[in-house]
Structures are given as structure tokens and as C-alpha cells.
Amino acid sequence: MSNSPNKIKEFGIESAKSIGFALLLFLGLHTYVAEARYVKSGSMLPTLEIQDRLMVDKLSYHFRNPERGEIIFFNPPEVLEKQNFHEMLVKRLIGLPGDKVEVKDGLVYVNDRPLVEKYIAEIPRYEFSAVVPPNSYLVLGDNRNDSYDSHAWGFVPRDRIVGRAAFRYYPFNRLGDPSH
Structure with a gap:
């Protein structure tokens, strides 16, 4: 005992x-390495629906740069923090450092070439033009006309990017790569 x-x-x-x-x-x-997140707004419709659950890959961008077309999660830039945005945001990466991005006549142009965007909700009804600064990225929501994104507030500094949306794990009938 x-x-x-x-x-x-x-x-x-x-x-x-x-x-x-x-x-x-x-x-x-x-x-x-990874973090589970859910979608809180309709800015990425129809690609991401409200309450979609995603796995965020936080590791890849330590070994490579973000690529055009990827859906990324990022912490709000300073301009958004001043507007009381404090939670991580999700958008599609459109412009890389040095790119000239224009939205005109219902199309998005990158370096004077139109993007083929099968994922957007509807064509953009606004005009926009900018050159993406070094170490920054331009992001747009797939719901172009109902997304508070780079066309309204500017660029995402590289150090604010957390990771990419790697996998949708809920709802079960839409499992898989959310970028398409």
C-alpha cells in the first residue's frame, strides 16, 4: 500500500x-501550420457561402509567395483597423506587387489583359485603376459589387497575409478546394 x-x-x-x-x-x-475558419459575410459569394468552414494553410507562404487567384485570409490593414475592423478577412488575390490592375467595362484587367473569372457573382459595376506597390497585394471579393475590398480601401501588406484557404470541410456536399 x-x-x-x-x-x-x-x-x-x-x-x-x-x-x-x-x-x-x-x-x-x-x-x-493550419487553422480552422468560417465565412462570416457574403463578400465571396458564390464561391464561399456564409458559414462555410475552411482550413487555412499558414505554412505555404513561408516557402513561396501568394499567387493570383488564391483565396487568402489576412489581418486587416491599418486603414481598416482605424475603421474598427479587427477580425481576419477573406478575399481573392488579384494583384501581385507591381501589377497594374484596372476594373472597367465590367471586366478586371491585370497588366492590360482581361482576367477570365468564372467564379464571380456578377460583373463589376464600378471602375478602378491602381498599380500594386512592392510587398503588397490587391484583393477583391468574388461578390464584386457587394464586397468591401481593395477597390475601396487599398492594398494588403505582405506581412498581414495569414494563409490561403486550402480546404472546405463543411458543408459536406461542397468538400474540397474552395478556390474554384
Whole structure:
């Protein structure tokens, strides 16, 4: 019986170590590798619907730059923080650093070439023109006419990009790559 308190103590210590390791592993994965997110607005309709659940790949952009057409999650730029936007946003990446982006006559042009956009809700009913500065990106919602995005507030600095939408895991009937 004198051995029983020691076994209980050892079991408690081993359990605490296991729980601590699992917690550190979870926090490390969540911080640096992947994070689950859900869509809160209709700015990405029809591609992403309100309440869609997505896995955000936070690791890829440590090894490569974001690419045109990807759906990205980013922290609000300073201009949006001043407007009390504090939660992560989701939009489609359209303009890379140095690109000339124009929206005119219902089309988006990048470096004077029209984008083929099968994913948008409807053609844009606004005009816009800008050159994307270094270390910045231009993002637009797929719901072009009902999206508060780069055409309204400017560019996303590279250091504000958290990751790309890698996988839609809910609803189950729409599982897969959300970029299409």
C-alpha cells in the first residue's frame, strides 16, 4: 500500500506531461501550420457561402509567395483597423506587387489583359485603376459589387497575409478546394 501514493503521483506527473505536450503541439500547429475558419459575410459569394468552414494553410507562404487567384485570409490593414475592423478577412488575390490592375467595362484587367473569372457573382459595376506597390497585394471579393475590398480601401501588406484557404470541410456536399 505504501507504493500506491507514489504510483498515483507518477501517474499525475505523466498525465500532466502528456497534456502539456498535446497543448503545445496544438498551439504550435494552430499558430504556424493550419487553422480552422468560417465565412462570416457574403463578400465571396458564390464561391464561399456564409458559414462555410475552411482550413487555412499558414505554412505555404513561408516557402513561396501568394499567387493570383488564391483565396487568402489576412489581418486587416491599418486603414481598416482605424475603421474598427479587427477580425481576419477573406478575399481573392488579384494583384501581385507591381501589377497594374484596372476594373472597367465590367471586366478586371491585370497588366492590360482581361482576367477570365468564372467564379464571380456578377460583373463589376464600378471602375478602378491602381498599380500594386512592392510587398503588397490587391484583393477583391468574388461578390464584386457587394464586397468591401481593395477597390475601396487599398492594398494588403505582405506581412498581414495569414494563409490561403486550402480546404472546405463543411458543408459536406461542397468538400474540397474552395478556390474554384
